[in-house]
Every structure is written in structure tokens, then in C-alpha cells.
Amino acid sequence: MKDERIATDPKNDVQNNDRRDFIKKAGAVTAGAVAASTVFSPAAYVYSASNPIKWRLQTYSGAPLGAHVILPQIEAFNRAAHGQMEIELYYADQLVPTGELFRAMQKGMIDAVQSDDATMASPVDISVFGGYFPFSTRYSLDLPVLFKYYGLDKIWQEAYGEVKGVEWLGAGAWDPLHIFSKKPIRSLADMKGKRVFGVPTAGKFLSRYGLVPVTLPWDDIEVAIQTGELDGVAWCGFTEAYEVGWADVCNYALLNNVTGAWCGSYFANSKSWAKVPPHLQELFRLSMDSSHYYRQIWYWGGEAKLRVEGKKMELTTIPANEWDQVVEDSKEFWNEISSISPRAKKVVEIFKQYSKTMEKAGVPYRYS
Numbered sequence: 001m002k003d004e005r006i007a008t009d010p011k012n013d014v015q016n017n018d019r020r021d022f023i024k025k026a027g028a029v030t031a032g033a034v035a036a037s038t039v040f041s042p043a044a045y046v047y048s049a050s051n052p053i054k055w056r057l058q059t060y061s062g063a064p065l066g067a068h069v070i071l072p073q074i075e076a077f078n079r080a081a082h083g084q085m086e087i088e089l090y091y092a093d094q095l096v097p098t099g100e101l102f103r104a105m106q107k108g109m110i111d112a113v114q115s116d117d118a119t120m121a122s123p124v125d126i127s128v129f130g131g132y133f134p135f136s137t138r139y140s141l142d143l144p145v146l147f148k149y150y151g152l153d154k155i156w157q158e159a160y161g162e163v164k165g166v167e168w169l170g171a172g173a174w175d176p177l178h179i180f181s182k183k184p185i186r187s188l189a190d191m192k193g194k195r196v197f198g199v200p201t202a203g204k205f206l207s208r209y210g211l212v213p214v215t216l217p218w219d220d221i222e223v224a225i226q227t228g229e230l231d232g233v234a235w236c237g238f239t240e241a242y243e244v245g246w247a248d249v250c251n252y253a254l255l256n257n258v259t260g261a262w263c264g265s266y267f268a269n270s271k272s273w274a275k276v277p278p279h280l281q282e283l284f285r286l287s288m289d290s291s292h293y294y295r296q297i298w299y300w301g302g303e304a305k306l307r308v309e310g311k312k313m314e315l316t317t318i319p320a321n322e323w324d325q326v327v328e329d330s331k332e333f334w335n336e337i338s339s340i341s342p343r344a345k346k347v348v349e350i351f352k353q354y355s356k357t358m359e360k361a362g363v364p365y366r367y368s
Contacts, residue, residue, distance in 0.1 A: 174299060
């Protein structure tokens, strides 16, 4: 009977053994790659809906204004985070007084803040440039350009890099600065003795004309104007004045503005930020950009519309020859601020350089 066993070819044995070794090695490599991805990939940071990262963020603004300047951002971030992270939003003075925001965040009492540097009393030499720095900008678009292309971002990172426990995340532009009051301002002399709620740096500058800066909790401003404790506000533009109700208690709006855009930033406690995985950090930064974009449009359209169509306040103007003196005085003020530190001087020099560039560029960057 014929033997039906298949003869073994030594070459086939070698090939089969090589194939088996390859499969084993490939399996080991694949398993190793999976393990590595589990350890190092951002996708490894998985949080269940029952155990998300939780932040408490307080903004400088009250609830009516916060509905525009930050609430849409936080709601969008929370949706996009898919349960991995939740941010609880608090408005002005709800957890801590606005002037104590920096220290509270630094200590970890709150995780993040949206504010300008000056109002939250940041202990850095460039805090004076937060909020409204007189005549540093003409339009809201000037500010992000200064940060992105003229080096302010690096200066802010450097300054806050020297402060333990806090991360500066980025800056954006808000509205221009106007004065709204119960009695009219038609000359510099009309400013004398008027008590206004305002941001620190602009208030310090305007005090040389007799304006009296007053600090009060944000939610108390409307009542303080009604009772006569305040004569007005030097804290915002037309859009905010109408949105938050101050246009209802002020009779006059001064068209001369001191600055084209408020400078506000986002900050986080360093430990809180470090606990957020890279993909959620990136998501938060994207939501910041979305908020900046929203505000650019909301303020730009609102300012023009309310100056033309708003009926709640009478518009006044300080004559050009007087206002030209204010602009000239701001140069002296800039030089005073330059003496704070070499870094402050560097910021002022950037403002000067930018202003010259815009003036030379002409229309549409500058009209006069």
C-alpha cells in the first residue's frame, strides 16, 4: 500500500518556523504599542460622567454682562467635554470680592478667573496695563494684534511665570471706555468732583481732571447711582451700559473715549491646570478664542447701533481743543508708568511703536 504521509521538506520547516516567530513577535509589538498608547496618549485620560474634573471659575462681570462675555463659552466647553470636565461659573463677588480674585485663585480656593489684571490686583509689574490703559488702543482689534504680533503675549507669560501658583492663559479685547453720568460732561471742568465707578488705571489717569474713582461691588452700582452715592461710571462702553441697566439710571453719555478696548485675561490655578489633560486644555483654549470672537462682534456692532439708535442717554462731547490736551497728557502718563520697571517700559515702547505703525498705515487702520 502506498504511504500517503506527506514527506517533510526541510525548507518548509524553516519557513513555517520563521512565520510562527514573526507572528509571535508582531503580537508582542502590537501589545506593547497598545500598552504604550494606554500610558502616554491623551486618549488615556478618561473620566466618567459620575467623576469629572470640576472647576470653579469666577468672572469679574455680573450676571447680565456675563451672559455675553463668558456664559456661552462655559456652556459650550461643558457640552464639548462630554462629561470629562465640568466648569461651574460664578459672577462678580459671588465667591470672593473681585479685588481678591488673584489671591483666591493662587491659594486654590477657586480654579480659574476671567478678569483684567488691575481689577483683580495681580501682583505683577504689568498689571497696570490690564483693563483700560489710556489711549493704548483705538479699536478692539488692536489688542489681539498687540498680543499676537507685537510680543505682549511673551511679556505676560514672563511676568506671570515669576508668580507661583498661577497660569496666565491668554488675553482678549472687550469694549471701549466711555463715561456715563447723571449730569452732563461737556468740558474737562465738568469732570471735577464726579464720583464714578471705574477700573483702576483709567481712574488714576482721569483723576488729574478731578474725577473721583470709587470702588464698590458690581451689583451695587445701579443703586449707588440712583441714591447719589455715585455720579456715574467710567467702566465700559455703550453696549454694557445698556445691557446691565446703567443706561437706565444715567442721563448722559460722553462720546470722547479714553481707550478703544478693555484688556482682559484668563487665568488658572497651576495645580488645577496641571490636572487637566492636554486635550481638555486645548479645548478650553479653543473655547477662549470662541469667546473672544463673540465679543469682538457683539461689542463692535453694539457700540455703533446704540450711539445711533439708543434713546436712553443724551450724547455729549468735550471740544477737540480740550480733548487734544488729554491725549497729550497721556504721553506723560505713559512715561510715568514706564518708570515702574524695565518690563513696564518695554510694554510702553511697544504701544508707541504700534501707534506709529497704525498712523503711518492710515485708512482703515487710522483716520486721523
